[in-house]
Amino acid sequence: MMRHLATLIFILIACEAKSQVLPADTIPAEIAVSIDSSKVRFNSKLRDLRQISGAPTPFYTYFWEFGDGHFSFEKDPLHHYRDTGTYDVRVYATNNYDDGKPPPTKPKKIKAPKAPPIQYAYNSFKSGGSIALKTNRMPKPAEEMVLIVAYRNKPEWNIENLSGRIAILYNEKQFKQNNFVLNDTRKYYNEEKTELKTLLAYTPLTKVIEEDWKQKGGPANVTILRPAEDSQLLKEKADLFRNAEVWKFQNLKKGEERFMFLSLNTTPEMLQDTNAVVTISAVFIPDDPLVEHELTDLQLQIVASHDPNKMMLKNRRMNYRFTGKNRELAYKVRFQNTGEGPAKKVAIGVRTAGILDLSSLKITGSQPNCIPCDSAYTNQSCLDTVILKDSVVFVFKNIYLPGVKQKGVSDVDSTMGHIEYSVKFKKKPRKVPFDSQAAIVFDKNEPIYTNRSVGRFKPGLSPSLIAVYGSQLNKTQAINLGNKNFSLGLSIAPFAPHRKYLQWEIYASSYNEAETFLGRQEGVGDTVINRIGYKINYRERFQKTKMVSVDVVPAQLRYNLNSFVGFGAGALVSLNFKTSGERTQNTYAQTQGAQGRLENTVFTATVKEDLKGIDHWTTTLFADVQIGRVRVGPALGLRYLHSLNISDRRISTYLTWKF
Template sequence: MKTLLLPLLVILGFHVVQAQVLPTDTVPAKISYTTENGVTKFSAELRPLRPISGAPAPFYTYFWEFGDGGFSFEKDPLHIYSSSNPTMVRLFATNNYDDGKHPPTRPRPIKPTKPSGGGKPMLASNTPNFFKMGGSIELKSNAMPKPGDDMMLVFGYRNKASNGQPNLNGTLAILYNDREFSNNNFVLTEARTYFGEKKADLKPMTQTAYLPQKSKTPVYYASANPELTLPKADQVLFKDKAKDFKNQEGWRFEGLKTDEERFLFLEFKTTPEMLKDTNAVVRLSAVFIPDNPLVEKEFFNLELQIVASHDPNKMVLRKSRMNYRFTSKSRELTYKIRFQNTGKGPAKKVDVAVNIAPVFDPATLKVTKTKPEVITCDSAYSGQSCLKVLKGTDSVHFVFSNIYLPGLDQKGVNDADSTMGFVEYKIRFKEKPEKLPIKSGAAIVFDKNEPIYTNRAVGRFKMGLSPGIILGYGFPFETNNQNFLNNKNIVIGASLAPYAPHRTYWQVELFLNTFKENTYLVSSTTTSKDTVINNTPYRIDKKDYYKTKKVITINAVPLQVRYNLNKYVGAGAGALVSLNLYDKDIDELKYNLTAANGVGKINLDRIANSSKKHFSDLNASLFADVQFGLVRVGPSIGFRYLYDPKTNNNRMASYVTWKF
């Protein structure tokens, strides 16, 4: 009994310890609400945050979806429902500076109470204008995409008074999954609509106008009738935009009144296959196409950085994957550093310090956008909000002075966007850089607080392919045939390698070599034998035995590792595989004959044997070589030492090559 008790206690203790260290990431938010005088107040209980060593204090950001088309980004929002119908409330909480996953979202059914005197739904208390860019559509996400997590996207649209249309019908579209990436980054798991929007087929995109016979007022509508098509210019515009994305979804809307705002809620699952490069920027694009051609069509682009963890202070390099072949000294790179004051009070000064990679020319740096928008300090009067740019040889400081940037935990601050800012700049290379990653990082100081360090934005060059031609002397050689091993062959081949590699890289090669027919004497015999040919007696004076061989060999280098010491010297090693595509052997006997009466002499040739083989005699030779010249891209000369372990044959070969 005692022998069984001990293992049981060990197992029980293991499970107890396991239960104590189980992560709380799977615990969903617990939503609570109270209603008073028709106003519903929400709050939530979330799992404890787990600080990351060295990072600022962790905190949650919130996105509430109230189930009636309203939403809020506040922690404890207020909402007024216009109906007492049961609805589902959702909370999407994002854990910033936390080492775990965000709390799962679990919808909670509620039965709201509407105001006794009737009321108009509101988004949240003190919620600012959603349409900050002034357009008819806008997108806002609750968080940056993280591989394997979900992400909410609010798609807002409205009928501006400037449209001059009391009621507006049209089509909305969301375009996602950039073709720039091989894998899909998003899956649209659910689209929740609250204003009668219906799914639309975007392929026809056939909006037009027609004039009824008894009316002079045109009627605008959407139709699947192929004769009623979208105007050519609009078709081109939409198709040109959509071609950059793999996926698209559309909805029809109707009866959008002047100054009315509506919202779609799009729930995306970021795929585990999402590019793991946390410097990459993915795009989504919203499209607004009214039926009335007099109302402007609009596009809204949202750029999101893929993240490994949620952090409001980030450095982003747009188009971080570059084609090295088309990169020149004049290429301009765009960086954006985002920052957020997460403190309890406002910041009056923000110093964004950026280390500049050695490949850049600091003199070419120019600021393109900032938030808050400020003028340069050179042209500012005393005490005016301004931006000072201090350039060094390997760093630059963007100093926002005399500003007012509210803190996220500041009393009375309900708009998280007001606590955020950014600086965007462009910079050029000193000269065409080497094909190496370009790394930059930033440190952000709010007033006199400790610096907050961002991620490193890394620019990488795509591999690219570089074809080449090879003209060689002394190789390749036919497999396992001593008659050709020392044959000095001139061959033409082709190579394929990454474009302009900096150090270590792979390369494959292919050669096609046709050997000329080689005939050699095997034996010669002098004799006095008699024979009869066409009833005429002859004496055989001499018999020669010749062998003729013709081989067509293909040679390939399926495995080769190369290393460029610099742009003028490179070395490599690998294996050369030889395969006879065609192998023909002919045994021929040649006779010298004299007539029996000694008057005449003749020569007689006879083929004793002939054989053909295909795809025979596979052989592999090891080699090492060195190249001199423009070894990355351009012409160079190489010397290659080959050793055949099967025949113990070794030899030197030389070649010239040109990589494009």
């Protein structure tokens, strides 16, 4: 039996070792090059994809850098170099629906011939602006991402040579940890590094005139700024980020487009913020004061896996103190046709949280951009919206959405779409996480399910004042509380919790005094005081100490049954600090009176003492109940306390007010 068990263990260990050898995530992508006259063709050799159980068929998407400031998202791109030379070529392959890591990128040097001039069309400025941001993938924690920074001299400006500055702002301060680490910057047009403070001093900005820009046909995500001495908009924007990269550019020709590439690593700490939406901002400031300055934002979702079909909630971590029924939540569902042919119909069914008011739903954007179906003519491309009890269905009808694997499709963006909408709460929600999820159906294919988009509330802090009055059930011999059993305290807890939570408390209260009997001395002898003889029977010594007690609750577990009743239990540590004291000696003596009778006399001597430090400490367990506004507001409490190391039991009542 033992021999069979040992054999089984050996087989399991061998299988485990084999499973650890099989993944080839550390093997870099191999780049192959073929040159025909002045044409250079690229392709790559990548590790085999590994199917995730239940997911669509895995596939790679590609991003190529050709080492001359140009790029491509095609699988096997063809490129023409303007000059003969040696170039560093990179390929970034993203493994969609695969259970491993993307193949590492390793630059390859190639020697390329000079080609006839050719104009590449990148569609980087679909927004109509002069600066744009794009990435090769949605970032996973601890993974590299390439940020493409595109800027141009718009022909309508009619400026032959334009100079100015561009700035990239990243790592938002709203996150405790950094989102990205900058690894490398690849630039090809002699852009010079400068400082953000130089940019801030160079061009103050005025208020946003975004509405005017929209009316002129411009996009909603581009903000146009104009110079003015009294504006702080750029400074306010920069204050939202920890890091900035700024460059000065020169001689940007009329109609010319330029590109920079920033390699950014998503920090491993972002694993705890998977599905968080992070922002990278770019600012374009020409030297010519008559040319508009532009600011654009790129919003990225930190993902757990590479899946082109995603659902995200912007600003998903909310401050509960300022969240009410009128708070608008902004959702976005992204989808991509990964098939071999075009899709004519795309249906997105969203299961929503029950706390959302679907009657308040508003569509804020879509791609393809379609009119509502109730105002469309027959067979016109349109968007239909069907609202059910706890779900909503968006249906793109009569559209043409190319597939990633479709022959002749080179523009990856054309295979993607999205729906954006806003919705409000039915009422002020409970302070618990809530989630939504989408199912996407392309034509009549099986549904593809997105991630769960979870909304959460920040813990927040709720300070509270506490006034306590208590009574002892049995007094100790060492401490005389007298009539002073009143104390004031302060507590700190999460704001308006709807689940179990921890609370911390501290109190300060004064005792009358603590009196300690130090001892008795018998048969001391005789003495003479003021020529009168006394017989000393005995002496007693006492020490009286005045103290201040500091009570600390380092750990208390509480639970609110509802908004009006709460329970708690924990431990209280009392530290008694000596502030002053005195020693008293009482001498009990007898003397012979006038008629020969013995008379008793007591002589008292007192000496003041300067006492400092801790006299003693006690640990007390307690349990209590609160009635009132137990989450935020006033509440009345009743608490039972039982000390562990002294004979002390109490019942105290207290009034607390949480803010």
